[in-house]
Amino acid sequence: MRPWLPNLHGSALSHLLPTVVLNTVIALGITVFGEESFLTNWVYSQCIGLLIGSFNHLGIRWFIRDWDSQWRRIALVVPVGSVLGFIAGVALGDTLLGHHSMEYWTRDPRKAWGFLVLSLVCGIVITHFFASRAQLARARESAEIARRQAAEAQLRLLQSQLEPHMLFNTLANLRVLIGLDAERAQHMLDHLVNYLRATLDASRATEHSLQQEFDRLRDYLELMAVRMGARLRYRLDLPEDLAAHPVPPLLLQALVENAIQHGLEPKVDGGEVRVSAQRTGNTLALEVLDTGIGSRTDLNAPGANRRGFGVEQVRERLATRYGNAAAIVFEAPHAGGTRANITIPLQA
DSSP: OOOSHHHHHSOGGGGHHHHHHHHHHHHHHHHHHSSSOHHHHHHHHHHHHHHHHHHHHHHHHHHOSOHHHHGGGHHHHHHHHHHHHHHHHHHHHHHHHTOOTTHHHHHOHHHHHHHHHHHHHHHHHHHHHHHHHHHHHHHHHHHHHHHHHHHHHHHHHHHHHHHHHHHHHHHHHHHHHHHHOHHHHHHHHHHHHHHHHHHTTGGGSSOEEHHHHHHHHHHHHHHHHHHHGGGEEEEEEOOGGGTTOEEOTTTTHHHHHHIIIIIITTSTTOEEEEEEEEEETTEEEEEEEEOSOOOSSOTTSTTOOOSSHHHHHHHHHHHHHHGGGOEEEEEOOTTSSEEEEEEEEOOO
């Protein structure tokens, strides 16, 4: 269990202004119902209040290292810290103003005890205020960590579903090719082994660089080119300044696979797949364009046939990783084919 205290306190300076304000309000109240001037009451109030806060701060830091198991110690730490802060604050105020406040304990002990009780109550109140605020911050931090862990688990689940999908399609194509051209089938199998070996480690991560994503696409397209021959042409355009940008693994794989399966393969003379990345303001724009047969339906319409399992996984992975900050839109270029545009935040 990591220490709770740093999250509780943060910087002591962040507590200074609220403490000074509370001390000033107390000084005003004492002035209205007391005999001393506001300046005198203000000096004593600030000395006592700030030292109570300091003693409580140090006491919690020293004696409550882990809130979950040691929180009961605060019942002793705060009263002791408040009493010590009161005594030290009175002594400091006497030094600054040249007074002798100990006379109150002989001349008017009820008043002196009243100030001590007031200081104790204020110490408990302000410590409770900061502790509650820190607990709320800690709860928000824990919720954010849980959200990120859930998102990563979801990404891993979606990826574990997508990888077998790609592999099964490839093996099915290989099976067909074995009966038609054994030499090309052997060449395709070699590419498949190289592809799987090169991507094994990266496929278990929640993100990798855009350069790695494009390298994997190149391996996959080379694999498909063995089967399709001259019917498949491709081009990958990745600017050097975007190569290191992180993206979820296999983000573009499904789009390229669907472009080939639904766009180029049904076309007698095949066509070209072009994958590109570019910066648009604070947005990274990724495009997968094919010159295949296109689609007769609106791929962006709710409930439309979005060309297979893989594209739905891309939508879910974008939503899981980026929320509403990312989007995927399909277009039908005038020259034919299909264009898929992905936009995601461009991280610094």
